Structures are given as structure tokens and as C-alpha cells.
Amino acid sequence: EADVKWSLPLIKRSSERQYILEPITKVVLSPNGNNPDKIPNEDSQDIEFSAENLFDNNRFSGHDIVENGPRVNYGLRGGINDYQHGDVTFLFGQSYRSKEDHNFSRQSGLSDNLSDYVGKLGYSKDSIFDVAYKFRFDKDSFAVRNNTISGTVNYAPVHFTMDYVSINEN
Numbered sequence: 426e427a428d429v430k431w432s433l434p435l436i437k438r439s440s441e442r443q444y445i446l447e448p449i450t451k452v453v454l455s456p457n458g459n460n461p462d463k464i465p466n467e468d469s470q471d472i473e474f475s476a477e478n479l480f481d482n483n484r485f486s487g488h489d490i491v492e493n494g495p496r497v498n499y500g501l502r503g504g505i506n507d508y509q510h511g512d513v514t515f516l517f518g519q520s521y522r523s524k525e526d527h528n529f530s531r532q533s534g535l536s537d538n539l540s541d542y543v544g545k546l547g548y549s550k551d552s553i554f555d556v557a558y559k560f561r562f563d564k565d566s567f568a569v570r571n572n573t574i575s576g577t578v579n580y581a582p583v584h585f586t587m588d589y590v591s592i593n594e595n
Contacts, residue, residue, distance in 0.1 A: 426455035428482055432502075443506040449518070450499045451480045457494040457524055474534045476545040476559055479518045484535065485528075496522040511550035518543060519564070532593070539564050553580055569593070 434447040471486055478484050479500055483492045500518020507513075520540040527536065534541030541564050547557040556576040563570055572591040578584070 426453065426482065428453040430480065441508060443508075444503075445506070446501070446503040448499075448501055449480065450497065453482050453496050453498070455493050455495070472529060472533045472535065474540065474543060474561060476516045476518070476543045479516070479520065479543055490528050492526065492528075494522055494524050494526060496520060511548060511554070514545075514547045514549075516545045534561055534564075534570060537564070541570055542567075554578055 428451060430449070430451040432447050432449040434445060437444045472484055474484060480498050485492060498518065498520045500516055502514075502516045504512060504514035519542050520535065522538055522540075525537055529535040534543075542562045543560070544562075545557060545559045547555070549555040554577070557574070559573040559575075561570040562568065569591075570593045572589075574589045575587065577586045
């Protein structure tokens with residue numbers, strides 16, 4: 426397997442904030458069919474395609490199955506770092522593979538040539554407050570496949586974390 430990752434961070438600074446816009450592309454080349462039927466799939470059953478693993482070479486959680494075949498992962502990352510009011514960040518992307526991979530279930534968002542869209546939008550203020558919205562949208566209809574909203578307040582001695590997860594019934 427070989428991969429090449431390219432990104433071009435575009436940064437504009439002022440006295441009060443910094444703006445960042447970064448297109449990212451990762452090309453992964455590997456042969457098709459690296460998963461022999463003789464190896465039972467016991468540890469790679471659950472796949473959660475998200476903004477966190479958009480640029481991973483292998484999205485399977487275990488070692489029994491590996492992601493294979495040529496593919497391109499691409500997205501746009503950016504944000505505004507406001508020195509006084511906090512930081513806003515985002516990531517939005519998708520994956521393309523030359524051949525459908527039937528090791529991924531229909532519900533994973535990765536079984537077709539084009540994946541579902543994944544992304545993340547976040548806001549943080551110093552190390553005291555952090556909130557993030559993560560999502561996966563259907564590639565054809567933009568229907569919501571899953572949503573996660575998480576928040577953290579860390580004001581010593583109190584540390585409070587909240588998560589809300591909404592997953593498509595399939």
C-alpha cells in the first residue's frame with residue numbers, strides 16, 4: 426500500500442484573528458482483494474465512517490479485514506481563530522474509490538464508489554468550553570445518517586461533559 430497526502434493551508438492573519446482554509450487530498454493505492462475468505466471476520470464488524478477517520482488508510486476497526494483498492498479521500502478544513510472570543514473550526518469531506526468494496530455494509534456509507542459526506546463543526550474558548558457537531562449525510566439525498574453533539578465545560582474543580590448521539594435506524 427502506498428499513499429500520498431496533499432494539503433494547502435491558506436492563512437490570513439489580522440491583529441484580532443486568524444483565518445484558515447485548507448483543501449486536503451489523500452490518494453491511497455493498494456491492490457483489490459486483500460481479504461482472503463479463509464480469514465474469518467471477527468474483529469472488524471463495526472465501521473463508523475466519520476470526519477475523524479476520513480483520511481485513514483484503513484477504516485476497519487480490527488485486523489481481520491483491511492480496506493483495499495485505489496481510493497481518494499478529499500475535504501476542506503478551516504476555521505477562524507479569534508484571539509479574544511474563541512475558535513471556530515470545520516471539516517467537510519468525502520471519499521471516492523475506483524471499485525465498490527462489498528466488505529462495507531450498505532449502512533456504513535462506504536459501500537459505493539462515492540461515500541457519504543462527513544463533517545465536523547466546532548467551537549472552543551480557551552480550555553474552558555468546547556462544543557462540536559459531527560455528522561454524516563447521505564451522498565444522494567443529503568439525508569442525515571448520524572449526528573453527534575458534544576460539549577465540555579472545564580472550570581476547575583468542575584468538569585462537565587455532555588454527548589447527544591442520533592443514529593439512523595438502519
